[in-house]
Amino acid sequence: MKTIIVTGSSSGIGKGIAQFFLNNQWNVVLNSASEENLKRAFEELGSPENAVSIAGDVGDKRTGEKLVQAAIDHFGSVDVLVNNAGIFQPKPFLDVDENDLDLFLRVNLKGTYFTSQAAVKAMLKQNEGLIINIGTVLVDHALAGLPATAPIASKGGIHALTKQLAAEFAKNNIRVNAIAPGIIRSPLQGKVGVDDPDSLAGLQLLNRIGEVDDIAQACYYLANSNFLTGVVLNVDGGQLAGH
Numbered sequence: 426m427k428t429i430i431v432t433g434s435s436s437g438i439g440k441g442i443a444q445f446f447l448n449n450q451w452n453v454v455l456n457s458a459s460e461e462n463l464k465r466a467f468e469e470l471g472s473p474e475n476a477v478s479i480a481g482d483v484g485d486k487r488t489g490e491k492l493v494q495a496a497i498d499h500f501g502s503v504d505v506l507v508n509n510a511g512i513f514q515p516k517p518f519l520d521v522d523e524n525d526l527d528l529f530l531r532v533n534l535k536g537t538y539f540t541s542q543a544a545v546k547a548m549l550k551q552n553e554g555l556i557i558n559i560g561t562v563l564v565d566h567a568l569a570g571l572p573a574t575a576p577i578a579s580k581g582g583i584h585a586l587t588k589q590l591a592a593e594f595a596k597n598n599i600r601v602n603a604i605a606p607g608i609i610r611s612p613l614q615g616k617v618g619v620d621d622p623d624s625l626a627g628l629q630l631l632n633r634i635g636e637v638d639d640i641a642q643a644c645y646y647l648a649n650s651n652f653l654t655g656v657v658l659n660v661d662g663g664q665l666a667g668h
Contacts, residue, residue: 426475428452428500429648430492432483432540433510435462437611438559440470441637442507442644447473449645452500454492456510458482475500483510484531489540493547502551505648506544508537508583509559515573515617526575533579538586541601545590548599557644558603560584562661565605566668568628584657591655600654604643607661609635630663 429446433439435457443453443466453476457463460480467478477499481488496503511533516525541556548554563573564581587603594601607629608614614622626633643660647653659665 426450426452426500427504427648428454428496428502429505429507430454430456430496430503430540430544431507431509432456432492432536433458435459435466437613438606438609438637438640439507439509440466442509442641443476444470445638445641445645446648447476450475452476452496454479454496454499456481456483456488456492458510482532483508483536483540486535486539486543489536489543492540493543497547503544503547503554504551505555505557505644506541507557507559507644508540510536511559511576511580513561513573513576513613513617515571516575517572518574521575526578529575529579530582533576534582534586537583541586541590545594545599548594549597553598554600555648556587556590556599556601557647558583558587558601559640560587560603560605560657562605562607562659562665565659566665587657588655595654600647600651602647602653602655603657604640604647605657605659605661605665606640607635607659607664609637609640611637628664628667629661630667633662635660635662 431443434443434455455478560583561580590601
């Protein structure tokens with residue numbers, strides 16, 4: 426059995442990825458910044474024996490180190506890391522202050538950076554591994570009606586980091602890819618004030634929004650394909666192609 430770490434896995438896309446891999450007999454290390462939410466998610470997933478929960482904010486470098494150590498202590502390896510934990514909130518550019526920008530950079534970019542660093546250290550000893558970063562199609566498809574420069578700038582950094590890490594560690598058999606979701610049905614829409622996510626279906630060529638399982642299946646594909654690295658995979662129903 427292989428082992429996957431999924432950050433931000435107490436709800437939405439992260440929880441869906443964890444469920445998908447559990448269903449396919451993987452060991453899973455779950456994570457959330459909220460211990461209460463993490464406990465609830467663990468129980469909703471059936472309190473599986475092949476899963477362990479580690480609460481912590483990925484913006485704190487020590488959280489990634491704890492996640493990797495938990496994977497090794499409980500399951501013996503770190504085969505895949507999914508950097509899913511992140512925050513997103515629209516705000517007009519001129520209203521963004523230094524604290525706003527620092528928050529998005531700390532959680533989204535710094536969290537991905539240092540959790541990946543902890544995982545790579547373990548993967549080097551194994552001489553193999555895969556990192557999957559969750560970005561956003563909005564990096565390449567800006568929307569005039571969605572002023573979100575701070576979170577999207579941090580996600581753009583994640584896309585760039587993905588390609589650079591792929592180049593740096595290909596020689597060590599460590600692959601690094603990203604998934605750029607389009608509009609996915611998840612709690613995120615409610616948090617940013619979208620009461621009817623399906624109203625955004627027209628942004629995708631397929632004229633529907635995505636489901637959490639669409640992202641989970643993409644992760645599973647990347648986890649089982651050993652000839653892809655440095656790729657940003659758009660799982661967006663054609664949103665980018667139809668720009």
